[in-house]
Amino acid sequence: MSDSKDSALEAEIRRIFAEAPFVQSLGIELVDVGAGRCETQLQLAQRHLQHHGYVHAGVQATLADHSAGAAASTLVRPDEQVLSIEFKLNLLRRARGQRLLCRATVLKAGRTVTVVESEVYADDGAGQSLVSKAVVTLAVVPLAHVTPG
Amino acid sequence: MSDSKDSALEAEIRRIFAEAPFVQSLGIELVDVGAGRCETQLQLAQRHLQHHGYVHAGVQATLADHSAGAAASTLVRPDEQVLSIEFKLNLLRRARGQRLLCRATVLKAGRTVTVVESEVYADDGAGQSLVSKAVVTLAVVPLAHVTPG
Amino acid sequence: MSDSKDSALEAEIRRIFAEAPFVQSLGIELVDVGAGRCETQLQLAQRHLQHHGYVHAGVQATLADHSAGAAASTLVRPDEQVLSIEFKLNLLRRARGQRLLCRATVLKAGRTVTVVESEVYADDGAGQSLVSKAVVTLAVVPLAHVTPG
Amino acid sequence: MSDSKDSALEAEIRRIFAEAPFVQSLGIELVDVGAGRCETQLQLAQRHLQHHGYVHAGVQATLADHSAGAAASTLVRPDEQVLSIEFKLNLLRRARGQRLLCRATVLKAGRTVTVVESEVYADDGAGQSLVSKAVVTLAVVPLAHVTPG
Numbered sequence: 001m002s003d004s005k006d007s008a009l010e011a012e013i014r015r016i017f018a019e020a021p022f023v024q025s026l027g028i029e030l031v032d033v034g035a036g037r038c039e040t041q042l043q044l045a046q047r048h049l050q051h052h053g054y055v056h057a058g059v060q061a062t063l064a065d066h067s068a069g070a071a072a073s074t075l076v077r078p079d080e081q082v083l084s085i086e087f088k089l090n091l092l093r094r095a096r097g098q099r100l101l102c103r104a105t106v107l108k109a110g111r112t113v114t115v116v117e118s119e120v121y122a123d124d125g126a127g128q129s130l131v132s133k134a135v136v137t138l139a140v141v142p143l144a145h146v147t148p149g
Numbered sequence: 150m151s152d153s154k155d156s157a158l159e160a161e162i163r164r165i166f167a168e169a170p171f172v173q174s175l176g177i178e179l180v181d182v183g184a185g186r187c188e189t190q191l192q193l194a195q196r197h198l199q200h201h202g203y204v205h206a207g208v209q210a211t212l213a214d215h216s217a218g219a220a221a222s223t224l225v226r227p228d229e230q231v232l233s234i235e236f237k238l239n240l241l242r243r244a245r246g247q248r249l250l251c252r253a254t255v256l257k258a259g260r261t262v263t264v265v266e267s268e269v270y271a272d273d274g275a276g277q278s279l280v281s282k283a284v285v286t287l288a289v290v291p292l293a294h295v296t297p298g
Numbered sequence: 299m300s301d302s303k304d305s306a307l308e309a310e311i312r313r314i315f316a317e318a319p320f321v322q323s324l325g326i327e328l329v330d331v332g333a334g335r336c337e338t339q340l341q342l343a344q345r346h347l348q349h350h351g352y353v354h355a356g357v358q359a360t361l362a363d364h365s366a367g368a369a370a371s372t373l374v375r376p377d378e379q380v381l382s383i384e385f386k387l388n389l390l391r392r393a394r395g396q397r398l399l400c401r402a403t404v405l406k407a408g409r410t411v412t413v414v415e416s417e418v419y420a421d422d423g424a425g426q427s428l429v430s431k432a433v434v435t436l437a438v439v440p441l442a443h444v445t446p447g
Numbered sequence: 448m449s450d451s452k453d454s455a456l457e458a459e460i461r462r463i464f465a466e467a468p469f470v471q472s473l474g475i476e477l478v479d480v481g482a483g484r485c486e487t488q489l490q491l492a493q494r495h496l497q498h499h500g501y502v503h504a505g506v507q508a509t510l511a512d513h514s515a516g517a518a519a520s521t522l523v524r525p526d527e528q529v530l531s532i533e534f535k536l537n538l539l540r541r542a543r544g545q546r547l548l549c550r551a552t553v554l555k556a557g558r559t560v561t562v563v564e565s566e567v568y569a570d571d572g573a574g575q576s577l578v579s580k581a582v583v584t585l586a587v588v589p590l591a592h593v594t595p596g
Contacts, residue, residue, distance in 0.1 A: 022205035025196040047174040056171035057214045057233045062207025084206045085411055086435055088237035088386060088535045090562050090582055092555040107580060108539040112410060113383055113437060115537050117580075133554060133564075135537055135582060137384055137435060139411060234560055235584055237386045237535060239413050239433055241406040256431060257390040261559060262532055262586060264388050266431075282405060282415075284388055284433060286533055286584060288560060320503035323494040345472040354469035355531045356509025363504045364497075382504045386535035 009033060013070050023066055026059065030070070036106035038071040043099050055095035055122070060132045064089055064118035067104035068136035071116050075109040081143050082114060087136040095131040097124035107135075114138045158182060162219050172215055175208065179219070185255035187220040192248045204244035204271070209281045213238055213267035216253035217285035220265050224258040230292050231263060236285040244280040246273035256284075263287045307331060311368050321364055324357065328368070334404035336368040341397050353393035353420070358430045362387055362416035365402035366434035369414050373407040379441050380412060385434040393429040395422035405433075412436045456480060460517050470513055473506065477517070483553035485518040490546045502542035502569070507579045511536055511565035514551035515583035518563050522556040528590050529561060534583040542578040544571035554582075561585045 013033045017023055026048070031039040042048070042063055050056040065087050072082040104118040116136045121128040162182045166172055175197070180188040191197070191212055199205040214236050221231040253267040265285045270277040311331045315321055324346070329337040340346070340361055348354040363385050370380040402416040414434045419426040460480045464470055473495070478486040489495070489510055497503040512534050519529040551565040563583045568575040 016200050019200040020205065021196045021198045022208055023199070026207075047170045049170045050172070051165050051168040052230075056169065056211065057236070058175075058207060058211025059171060061210035061214070061236075061238075062205065065206045065210070081201075083243075084240055086237060086239040086384065086413075086433075087206070087210075088235060088582065089210075090235040090554070090584065091233055092562055094232075107537070107577070115384075115539055115580075130554070133562075133582065135384075135535065135580065137537065235533065235562075235582075237433065239405070239435065241413055256388070256428070264390055264431075264533075279405070282413075282433065284386065284431065284533075286388065314498050317498040318503065319494045319496045320506055321497070324505075345468050347468045348470070349463050349466040350528075354467065354509065355512045355534070356473075356505060357469060359508035359512070359534075359536075360503065360505025363508070379499075381541075382538055384535060384537040385504070385508075386533060387508075388533040389531055392530075 006034070009074055013038065013073060016070060016073065020066070022062065026062060028063055028066060033070060033074060035074050036071060036109065038067050038074070038104045040067045040102045041099055044097060055100065057089065057091055060091070060095060060100070060120050061089050061134070063100055063102045064120055064132065064134035065136055067102040068116035068118045068134065069138060071104035071106050072109070072114040072138045075106060075114065076140050079143050080140050082138040082140055085137045085139050087134050089132055089134040091132045093129060093131045095122045097122040099123050101128060112140050114140055158223055162187065162222060165219060165222065169215070171211065175211060177212055177215060182219060182223060184223050185220060185258065187216050187223070187253045189216045189251045190248055193246060204249065206238065206240055209240070209244060209249065209269050210238050210283070212249055212251045213269055213281065213283035214285055216251040217265035217267045217283065218287060220253035220255050221258070221263040221287045224255060224263065225289050228292050229289050231287040231289055234286045234288050236283050238281055238283040240281050242278060242280045244271045246271040248272050250277060261289050263289055307372055311336065311371060314368065314371065318364070320360065324360060326361055326364060331368060331372060333372050334369060334407065336365050336372070336402045338365045338400045339397055342395060353398065355387065355389055358389070358393060358398070358418050359387050359432070361398055361400045362418055362430065362432035363434055365400040366414035366416045366432065367436060369402035369404050370407070370412040370436045373404060373412065374438050377441050378438050380436040380438055383435045383437050385432050387430055387432040389430050391427060391429045393420045395420040397421050399426060410438050412438055456521055460485065460520060463517060463520065467513070469509065473509060475510055475513060480517060480521060482521050483518060483556065485514050485521070485551045487514045487549045488546050491544060502547065504536065504538055507538070507542060507547070507567050508536050508581070510547055510549045511567055511579065511581035512583055514549040515563035515565045515581065516585060518551035518553050519556070519561040519585045522553060522561065523587050526590050527587050529585040529587055532584045532586050534581050536579055536581040538579050540576060540578045542569045544569040546570050548575060559587050561587055
């Protein structure tokens with residue numbers, strides 16, 4: 001991929017992050033993006049926690065799903081968009097630390113269905129540990145179909 | 150279940166909702182709770198949406214997972230707590246409207262593992278439609294194990 | 299639905315069961331089928347078990363997935379077919395008995411994606427108990443796309 | 448791990464494969480096993496197919512689940528055993544060829560819950576392609592709890 005194509009891709013993905021209020025509200029940031037992959041991060045704050053002081057599963061799910069969507073978006077045509085059909089998230093370790101990192105990688109990009117896996121790591125300053133893993137199934141749909149009436 | 154037991158149960162579940170910052174931050178409210186079931190709601194606002202104007206999958210996942218945890222909590226002993234191990238969420242219809250409703254029902258309560266299904270409905274004022282469904286697996290663990298050090 | 303349409307539907311579903319070697323090899327039988335639903339059964343034998351003497355998860359998965367496919371098939375056009383994209387199976391209780399029963403119900407039938415839930419019951423002669431539950435996502439594709447070259 | 452410990456581990460895993468009638472009936476074979484991983488294969492025959500001539504999802508699910516169980520078994524104590532709680536299988540490509548290969552790898556081995564991912568490849572003689580991927584959650588239980596009464 002040429003540098004200019006990479007820049008256009010990154011600009012498009014940045015736009016999706018900026019235009020998604022829930023993603024903005026959580027504080028999810030784009031770190032890096034390339035063909036079939038996306039890396040994101042989230043600086044953790046009190047508002048991201050559940051009642052025992054760990055990061056809420058819903059925060060991890062949002063990060064995993066949104067990053068998967070961004071990774072899948074890199075492999076569709078300009079007149080297409082992706083929509084999550086379903087995802088499964090396995091919570092492997094209780095998540096605490098200063099930030100979450102997510103690496104999403106496309107497993108299979110199809111004409112109508114794309115499958116992505118997202119790994120979420122907790123970074124406590126000393127190191128990273130894998131805290132959850134999701135497999136996300138997305139539909140590839142014409143852009144015209146996803147605009148609310 | 151006697152009325153006083155019911156009230157104690159509801160008070161305990163309300164406490165879990167109140168003490169979970171992410172649940173508070175989203176605005177998830179407890180509607181009703183009983184043995185093996187929990188009903189919740191969320192008044193929808195701009196901050197809950199993704200970039201096409203629909204409710205973000207992460208919002209639905211948080212509602213489904215948290216309600217499942219509350220339903221599972223009603224069937225454990227006072228010295229036990231539940232923690233989500235994994236969940237899968239199927240997004241059935243694009244979600245819009247004034248509020249989301251979630252009904253979580255325990256499928257199987259075991260000594261160490263409980264399985265709950267959560268149905269999420271969108272209410273647009275005129276009626277409700279099923280927008281997503283989750284099946285959530287939770288571990289039943291001694292309370293002492295879930296307090297961060 | 300008229301009786302003649304029902305009969306044609308049932309004949310088509312029976313054909314799918316008869317033409318699937320793995321389904322025949324296991325011994326899965328069609329019990330009943332209607333718009334958006336399918337009921338199947340499997341007489342249990344030694345060959346269906348895992349090493350502790352319970353029904354292997356793979357047998358339950360096959361029953362749940364195939365019944366879901368049949369239920370989804372009832373709602374597509376004659377020139378379309380369904381293919382499983384993914385499924386999740388929760389094993390709720392160890393399965394033993396004389397036969398398994400499966401009831402598959404369509405949760406959402408879409409133009410390109412259909413979601414079905416399948417409940418598997420074990421029947422020990424005295425009664426039935428829910429032993430596993432699956433949620434299955436299927437793609438609706440033109441018939442021409444599913445014939446091996 | 449010493450060679451003698453490796454041999455004992457492999458012997459134990461081979462015993463599990465030999466004593467599971469459904470695994471024997473399908474023809475699943477152990478290829479290699481080590482701490483936290485297991486590789487298996489299945490020579491494909493007519494009886495493994497669905498009605499379009501591809502490998503049935505249930506065959507892939509059985510291979511993925513059983514291999515995950517074997518991988519998880521390598522990390523438990525001699526007086527413990529593993530039981531699948533749930534798994535999700537994503538079908539990425541239609542599976543055809545001479546044999547299936549499965550590589551199962553433990554993502555997280557816990558005291559009571561272990562999570563494993565299994566990748567299934569189809570080998571058509573010319574090369575291998577990833578046809579499905581599962582994430583499997585297993586309970587670690589005392590051996591005494593898994594023997595049917």
